[in-house]
Amino acid sequence: AQSVAQPEDQVNVAEGNPLTVKCTYSVSGNPYLFWYVQYPNRGLQFLLKYITGDNLVKGSYGFEAEFNKSQTSFHLKKPSALVSDSALYFCAVRGRFSGNTPLVFGKGTRLSVIA
Amino acid sequence: EAQVTQNPRYLITVTGKKLTVTCSQNMNHEYMSWYRQDPGLGLRQIYYSMNVEVTDKGDVPEGYKVSRKEKRNFPLILESPSPNQTSLYFCASSLRVLAGGPPDTQYFGPGTRLTVL
Numbered sequence: 001a002q003s004v005a006q007p008e009d010q011v012n013v014a015e016g017n018p019l020t021v022k023c024t025y026s027v028s029g030n031p032y033l034f035w036y037v038q039y040p041n042r043g044l045q046f047l048l049k050y051i052t053g054d055n056l057v058k059g060s061y062g063f064e065a066e067f068n069k070s071q072t073s074f075h076l077k078k079p080s081a082l083v084s085d086s087a088l089y090f091c092a093v094r095g096r097f098s099g100n101t102p103l104v105f106g107k108g109t110r111l112s113v114i115a
Numbered sequence: 116e117a118q119v120t121q122n123p124r125y126l127i128t129v130t131g132k133k134l135t136v137t138c139s140q141n142m143n144h145e146y147m148s149w150y151r152q153d154p155g156l157g158l159r160q161i162y163y164s165m166n167v168e169v170t171d172k173g174d175v176p177e178g179y180k181v182s183r184k185e186k187r188n189f190p191l192i193l194e195s196p197s198p199n200q201t202s203l204y205f206c207a208s209s210l211r212v213l214a215g216g217p218p219d220t221q222y223f224g225p226g227t228r229l230t231v232l
Contacts, residue, residue, distance in 0.1 A: 009155075034220075043119070043205055043223030044158075090158060102148065102173060103221070107157030 002027045004093045006106035013081045014114050021076040021109045023065075023091030033074040034092040034103065035065055044090060050074060061085070081113045117142045119224035121206050127230045128196055136191045136227050138206030146209045146219070147189040148173070149181065151202040152226075158205070164189055196231040203228050 003026045013019045025031055032051055036044040048059025055067040065076045076089060088110050092103040119140045128134055140147065148163040150173075160173030164183040178200055180192040189208075193200060204227045209219035 036221075036223075041226075043225050044207075044221075045223070046220045049220065102160050102163055105150075105158040105160075107155065 002093055002095055002101070002104045004091050004104055004106040006089075006091055006109045008109050009107075010110045010112065012112045012114060015083055016080050019078050019081040019085070019111065019113070021089050021091075021111060023074045023076065023106060024072050025074065025091070025093040026072065027093055027095035030069075030096040031074075032094045032096060032103075033065075033067060035059065035063070035074075035076050036090045036092065036105075038088040038090065038108075040087070047076070047089075081111075083113045083115050086111055086113045117222070119206055119208055119222050121204075121224040121227050123227060124225065125228050127232065129232050130197055131195050134193050134196060134229075136193075136204060136206075136229070138189045138191065138224060139187050140189075140206075140208040140222070141187065142208065142210070142222065143186065144208035144222070145186070145211045146221075147183065148207045148221070149179070149189070149191045150205045150207065151175065152205060153202050161191070161204075196229075198231045201229060201231045 005024045034049045035047040037047050038044045048057050050057045050067045058064045063078050088108045090108050091106040094103050122137045145166045149161040150158045152158050159175045161179050162181040164170045167186050170181050206224040207221040209221045
């Protein structure tokens with residue numbers, strides 16, 4: 001079975017400081033990994049994805065994530081947080097050999113960037 | 116503009132009164148999906164469709180129906196809504212899901228907030 005965990009319901013960070021939103025996963029074999037962001041009263045928007053290749057993935061709005069196979073993690077990072085980054089962040093996974101099964105989403109982490 | 120649209124955006128109804136939430140995409144996407152979002156539970160998939168006339172259950176399909184008669188539309192039907200279906204619903208679409216291949220980026224609609232009294 002596939003699963004993804006976002007261990008923190010809430011992350012608070014001061015504006016200008018680096019931010020990390022954590023994600024760990026469990027799949028058979030190698031994963032496909034995604035990060036989505038949800039701003040208030042909006043649908044989810046794609047941020048970045050890891051399919052294969054370089055473990056460090058760069059995405060929209062200055063975000064990046066590092067795929068760590070040994071730790072089964074895909075943490076989202078940004079060097080300098082902005083107040084406008086405050087939103088709900090979702091990690092999603094699907095196993096590479098899971099056929100056409102849908103993505104599994106985490107429960108979400110609410111990021112609050114304080115000015 | 117490429118987008119996924121949902122209607123209505125807000126709906127308050129009563130138990131047992133059949134309702135339909137429409138979803139339409141203009142990107143010629145093959146794959147469409149419905150999710151519900153509940154506090155503390157994140158996003159859970161209700162149904163998905165790989166293409167026209169091909170639908171399958173997600174994680175929480177009970178109490179819901181879908182149809183995919185046209186590529187662009189994927190309505191969600193609640194035949195007899197109950198209060199536990201009060202939730203925020205999202206429709207999503209993506210280009211394709213190839214057998215054994217990576218899932219494409221999904222594009223989400225703005226959401227439908229449903230309250231069942």
